[in-house]
Amino acid sequence: xxxxxxxxxxxxxxxxxxxxxxxxxxxxxxxxxxxxxxxxxxxxxxxxxxxxxxxxxxxxxxxxxxxxxxxxxxxxxxxxxxxxxxxxxxxxxxxxxxxxxxxxxxxxxxxxxxxxxxxxxxxxxxxxxxxxxxxxxxxxxxxxxxxxxxxxxxxxxxxxxxxxxxxxxxxxxxxxxxxxxxxxxxxxxxxxxxxxxxxxxxxxxxxxxxxxxxxxxxxxxxxxxxxxxxxxxxxxxxxxxxxxxxxxxxxxxxxxxxxx
Numbered sequence: 001x002x003x004x005x006x007x008x009x010x011x012x013x014x015x016x017x018x019x020x021x022x023x024x025x026x027x028x029x030x031x032x033x034x035x036x037x038x039x040x041x042x043x044x045x046x047x048x049x050x051x052x053x054x055x056x057x058x059x060x061x062x063x064x065x066x067x068x069x070x071x072x073x074x075x076x077x078x079x080x081x082x083x084x085x086x087x088x089x090x091x092x093x094x095x096x097x098x099x100x101x102x103x104x105x106x107x108x109x110x111x112x113x114x115x116x117x118x119x120x121x122x123x124x125x126x127x128x129x130x131x132x133x134x135x136x137x138x139x140x141x142x143x144x145x146x147x148x149x150x151x152x153x154x155x156x157x158x159x160x161x162x163x164x165x166x167x168x169x170x171x172x173x174x175x176x177x178x179x180x181x182x183x184x185x186x187x188x189x190x191x192x193x194x195x196x197x198x199x200x201x202x203x204x205x206x207x208x209x210x211x212x213x214x215x216x217x218x219x220x221x222x223x224x225x226x227x228x229x230x231x232x233x234x235x236x237x238x239x240x241x242x243x244x245x246x247x248x249x250x251x252x253x254x255x256x257x258x259x260x
Contacts, residue, residue, distance in 0.1 A: 023035060023064055023065065023066060031064075031066050031070050031074075032066075032070050032071070032073040032074040032077065033074070033077075035064050035066065035070070035071060035074035036074040036075075036077045036078050039054075039074070039078060039083070039084075040078065040081075040083060043083050043084075043094055048094045049094060050094050050095065050096040050097060051093060051094060051096045051158065052093065052094045053090075053091050053092065053093050054075075054084065054091065054092045054093065054094070056091065057071055057072065057075075075092060079222070082095060082252065083095055085160075086220070087159075087160060087161070087220045090159060090160075093160075096158075096160075098252065098253055098254055098255040099112070099113065099116055099118070099157055099162065099253060099254045099255065100112075100116060100255050100257055101249075101254045101255060101256050101257060102257040102258075102259050103201070103204050103230075103256060103257065103258050103259060104201065104258075104259035104260070105200050105201055105259075106198075106200060106201065107201045107204075107232075108188060109122070109155050109162075109163075110122065110186060110188070113155075113157045113162075116157070118157040118158045119157065119158050119159075120155070120156070120157060121155065121156040121157075121159070121185065122153055122154075122155050122181075122185040122186060122187070123153060123154045123155070123156070123185070124151070124152075124153055124178070124181055124182040124185065125152035125153055125154055125164075126151075126152045127149065127150060127151045127152065127178035127182075128149075128150050129147050129148070129149055129150070129171050130147070130148060130150055131144075131145045131146065131147065131148070132144060132145060132146045132147070132148045132168070136148055136168045136244055139168075139233055139241065139244035140168065140169075140170055140241045140244055141240075141241050142170060146170070146171075147171040147172070148168045148169060148170060148171055149168070149169045149170075149171045149174050149175070149177060149178060150166055150167070150168050151166070151167045151168075151169070151177070151178050151181060152164075152165075152166050153165065153166075153167070153181070153187075154218055155247075157253075160220075160253065161218060161219045161220050161250065162219075162249060162250060162253055162254065163219075163230075163247045163248060163249045163250070163254075164215060164218045164219060164247065164248055165230075165245060165246050165247030165248055166245065166246055166247075167187075167243050167244070167245035167246075168243070168244045168245070169242065169243055170241075170242075173194075173242070174191075174194060174242075176194075177190055177191065177194060180193050180194075191242075196236060196242065198237055199234045199235060199236055199237070199242050199243070200234065200235055200236075200237065201232060201233075201234055202233045202234065202235050202241075203232065203233045204230060204231070204232045204258075205230070205231040205232075206228055206229070206230055206231075206256065207228075207229045207231075208226055208227070208228050208229070208251060209226065209227065209229065210224060210225070210226055210227075211225050211226065211227045211248065215227055215248050219248070219250045221250060225250070225251070225252070226251040226252075227248040227249060227250060227251055228248070228249045228251045228254065228256065229246065229247070229248050229249075230245075230246070230247050230248075230249065230256075231244075231245070231246050232244070232245045232246075232247075233245075
């Protein structure tokens with residue numbers, strides 16, 4: 001029997017239930033495996049394109065003539081195999097290839113995402129002024145206890161959560177940076193208003209670990225998924241430390257490319 005191409009509109013939003021093929025009962029192959037195989041074939045053939053949204057569960061179940069429990073098992077199998085991904089509040093999508101994320105002397109999230117043909121978005125989550133702990137003070141070349149501005153943010157590409165993290169700045173140098181960042185969504189533009197026209201990456205350190213509960217929620221990750229933790233130090237053009245940051249990236253959504 002033919003697969004799901006005729007069960008979906010080209011935009012992937014609504015199934016054409018009137019001519020959708022049902023699965024074969026009594027074939028010896030479980031229903032959920034038949035559904036998973038058909039959707040898998042459509043993804044491989046390009047009928048379901050990367051980034052395309054699948055219909056909602058109730059419609060997709062109806063198009064195959066199965067209940068939602070059976071459909072969910074098929075979708076879970078496809079998700080476990082990295083073919084589709086469910087994002088809270090947006091739906092289930094055919095998984096896109098990992099975002100190529102070059103890390104070099106000049107690393108800007110918005111520019112990297114735009115260069116990959118996707119729409120970048122930075123979301124301000126909160127900020128506060130706090131005394132620098134030993135690690136932050138060392139990275140920013142400050143005395144321990146010096147006031148630093150901490151900014152929490154999240155970043156997306158085409159509405160898909162990519163990273164969440166914290167950045168620390170010398171408060172005396174970056175007073176009110178958080179207010180401008182919250183208004184613009186761009187750290188580069190916010191720094192420019194303070195007279196910092198450009199900055200450079202001095203160092204990036206990468207580790208991996210399971211996502212915390214908070215990271216899983218903010219990044220729309222299933223339990224047990226991994227994150228890549230990037231610690232970075234950016235400096236002004238004269239070499240003065242400007243930003244110490246720690247961001248958690250959804251590990252299977254990015255491909256880090258280290259450049260000299």
